[in-house]
Amino acid sequence: MRELTYGEAVNAALHRVMEELPETLVYGEDVAVPGGVFGVTRGLRGRYGERVFDTPISESAILGSAVGAAMFGRRPIVEIMWADFSLVALDQIVNQAANVRYVSGGRLAAPLTIRTQQGNAPGACAQHSQSLEALFLHVPGLRVCMPSTPQDAYDLLVTAVHCDDPVLVIENRTLYFGPKEPVETGGAVRPVGGARTRRDGSDVTIVTWGAMTHRVLDAAGRLAGEGIEAQVLETPWLNPFDLDAVLAGVSRTGRLAVVHEANVTGGFGAEVVARVTEAGAPLLAPPIRIGTPDVRIPAAPVLAGALVPDAARIAAEVRGLVKG
Amino acid sequence: MRELTYGEAVNAALHRVMEELPETLVYGEDVAVPGGVFGVTRGLRGRYGERVFDTPISESAILGSAVGAAMFGRRPIVEIMWADFSLVALDQIVNQAANVRYVSGGRLAAPLTIRTQQGNAPGACAQHSQSLEALFLHVPGLRVCMPSTPQDAYDLLVTAVHCDDPVLVIENRTLYFGPKEPVETGGAVRPVGGARTRRDGSDVTIVTWGAMTHRVLDAAGRLAGEGIEAQVLETPWLNPFDLDAVLAGVSRTGRLAVVHEANVTGGFGAEVVARVTEAGAPLLAPPIRIGTPDVRIPAAPVLAGALVPDAARIAAEVRGLVKG
């Protein structure tokens, strides 16, 4: 197996799909000749030439042309540099891409992949720090995933590109340059969906996704030191969402905490709590949601640090849930 | 009291605020000389001249200029003809308007009011039928309300315009030409927030908002005929959301149903269910959410009718909740 960082794994997945699917295209701002502002698309232009190109700073044209090209047999893989920027062109994702298959009754399809990355990083301003997955998860017709490990960064992107629906792959720039890990490349294309038990435990089920997964695992480690065993269930696929895995965990532990970086109100954590509650899963205590409070994200790290959940805060809140 | 339709009540509110707040402006596509595609802004141009004007079909310029004008002491009331169209310019609402006060530490403000309307109406296509409140409710810094009666159409808009924060007032075109009702105009400006008990009942609390309120009341009437007494709690203000009113109702009835027109997954109903669950309110049965299933909205009324909740379906699901 190759040892790859998260960013290298994304790059490896792009090379693979460009190799095995001649109808793929990769384009976006600075992705071709410069190889991407995070270096994630390096080597593609040199290897695949015209199938990889840089674009104007025109998100509506990037996304809309990807939808149009997909209607005509291409599999565009376009990059929106920051999820925050999707808001200048959301129409093309929600009113265009998501409608193609349904409204045409399946006569047309829009198999495009939108790669983006999101979340706060030290010093990032309010316009470069949002976690927007909940917006996309409210849109029928889209698929959405958020890998947090090199293996998933590879697998989910390969799956997304092979998927015949519009898929949003939300990466995280704080993970691109993380540790190298063994990544199995070239394996069979995995189906869409699924969850990952990152740690098992009997006292509480913590559901999380994206970069938060690492902080949750850190918190779970601390809790273990106090004798609290938390099951950490990562759901890298959010649409479709693996509710069964969550229910299975909760039925064992009797407690649920959902952790995400997005602000709490209207975040996807509400959907998870609502589904578990509707399912009538017996709980020993009311479920909790841990996320960024409902404010904008300030640039100063000392301020943002007081808002975005960290391992200490996650551990404290989960401890409160378990100890009651 | 004046007898006004919902649309006339919106118009009356606009006349009032234009009269009492010289810093107000009203602009948007076709709102001035034509008086609005639904006639809701009639008479304003003639009465207030230059403070009311038509704009190009440029939602980013409409919303962005409103934010800029608001930063400089104006109180723009801009119209986005359909909520679906906000997706071509969401950046100006989320990345611009919502950040002004917070990032400037209160030195600047963006007291603008965005009037829009949403939802399905017979024959409307997938791009003119969405209920998007959940997107805005996930954005800290915005206020959001959805009036369903002439009195609230008047009161909430007056409150929104007087509010010093960006407020989104989401109306509904199927209500504009509804029945005339007595509307108290010219009263004191009401504070932001609050809920309305539209019908009292002891068996179940149905929380709803927007045009669905009328279908829920219809359903509640049918259920009463069967001896099921439903409390219908409308929450026209969604941000801020009156959770206390919901908890008070649920603590009496022990059952919760949330009904909205938006598709279920990621809808604000999830937030309501999550908050009630987190609050640990004792329930006799798991709460339910009733909304449009997770699909796009087809134009054919016979198809859309099978998806958007109607009184019969609401009654049936609530019956199931109560009868267990």
Add this chain to the structure above:
Amino acid sequence: MSERRLADLLAMWRIRAFEEQVRELRAQGPIVGSVHLCIGQEAIPVGACGELDPQDALFATYRGHGWALARGVPAQPLFAELMGRAGGVNGGRGGSAYFTAADYGFHGENSIVGAGAPLACGAALAGRYDGSGRVAVSVFGDGAMNQGAVHEALNFAAAFRLPVVFICENNRYSELTPISGMVGNPRLSERAAGYGMPGRRVDGNDAEAVRFHVRDAIEVAREGGGPTLLECMTDRLVGHYIGDAETYRQPGELDRIRSREPIARLRAGLLADGVPEAEIDAVERRAREEMAAAAAAAQAEPLADPATAREHLYA
């Protein structure tokens, strides 16, 4: 020559007769919701579509019935679509303002102003790789020229010399508002130079003039010369949508418009050239009969099946 013009007359009458049937059906009830008729603008689709090859892409707007017909979509499944019949081109899912008929090279209406322009760029882009030599035609109105997505599409196509023909149907109104007050320069085709593409103002009420300029633009596009912006001047003879009170019309405006509308103009021209009136009237009659029959047949079709309403959301 007069064959071609009689064919244009028939094509225009087919569109107008279709639209008049739609207006009738909307009044009677079988068609519900907002409907945008293209009566008065028929010469543009008729002049343009004859220049398109089967592999070409066509993206229109909610005012797209005429474009679909001119592209070759049969009338009955269009009527069926507008009436929510299972046999509609999209089984009733698209409706009047948002249907597609890809089998006929009609890649859809769009009811978001300007949103179709980037899609057209994508169709043209795909042609770069599939060897089809495809040209994409993007149709939008004068008001759409002020929408960000159209700007981005015009620049995107120009920067990459994509084979796109942008057809702006300038009917002088953006919904209920005159375009003249919504721009600093009312000659919209003059924006083309800034993008580095040719821009022309075209008599949009003359199918022959439209044909000439579209052919020229398609030739340039197929040769790799990139996009062209054609501003086709025309008028709506009817409201923006059915029910529009048209309070914005100036005194005498409708008379002026009727005096230059494409069908009356072509009719007068044919008469002047000595084509017998009977022959000309026969064209109108034939179109009206065809559309009446198609509408009736479509109305007799079964409605879409509610049980299917959730299908085809995902692959």
Add this chain to the structure above:
Amino acid sequence: MSERRLADLLAMWRIRAFEEQVRELRAQGPIVGSVHLCIGQEAIPVGACGELDPQDALFATYRGHGWALARGVPAQPLFAELMGRAGGVNGGRGGSAYFTAADYGFHGENSIVGAGAPLACGAALAGRYDGSGRVAVSVFGDGAMNQGAVHEALNFAAAFRLPVVFICENNRYSELTPISGMVGNPRLSERAAGYGMPGRRVDGNDAEAVRFHVRDAIEVAREGGGPTLLECMTDRLVGHYIGDAETYRQPGELDRIRSREPIARLRAGLLADGVPEAEIDAVERRAREEMAAAAAAAQAEPLADPATAREHLYA
């Protein structure tokens, strides 16, 4: 005359010295996150800001440090902002790419490309009603010209003859990509005609040239003549952001750029005019000392208080 040019030199040196301090602080740690320096582009803010009155509005981009300084924002609270100090112009909430300083007539940076242009239209619009005679200046880069929001703002301002001066800082790159390949017509100022506004290409490395054209545009704007688009040609002497490897530079490109950069140019001009070198060097020294002192003072300030992080979300 040479007074004015010495003042320009000082103003440009203040900006460059500020940016060099920022680069240093970013390397050492007190400043974190992505930072966009305007080294090489100083002549544009220096030439433009002197023409603005106190009531005028100025909207810049994430590359806005120089604009804030030229507008009169003191250096210390700017350094403090970048270092997340409580005393920063926004108490550290804005940071390098998104701060405002309304008290000084600086209405903010924006880190969404093109998003500030519509805001500027609004500031100008407000002036229609408050009798201030306000002119709004909207600054953005060459790449932003391809963003829908900028197009909509240009048309909106032109249609309503709003007093806005649009300043496009054409540094020939959109982030890491040359603008030349991203447009069909590289003369961005030629887009102005399509909007019905004057458009000029300006030597953006000459504060005097910028001053002349901005003054002219402001005069037109104040007289109700509407907006102007000024394309100020310049170059970044540094990367797009701190850390940019600048792999996209052509051989000899940086030498070419340095040979025409505004400070070296003005220095040479002053020497040629007989201004003693000592006097010129004193200007640089003065600026460097001022900025070193301001940076040090700001660094000594307390960090923002985490307990305040939730304040001021709503009124």
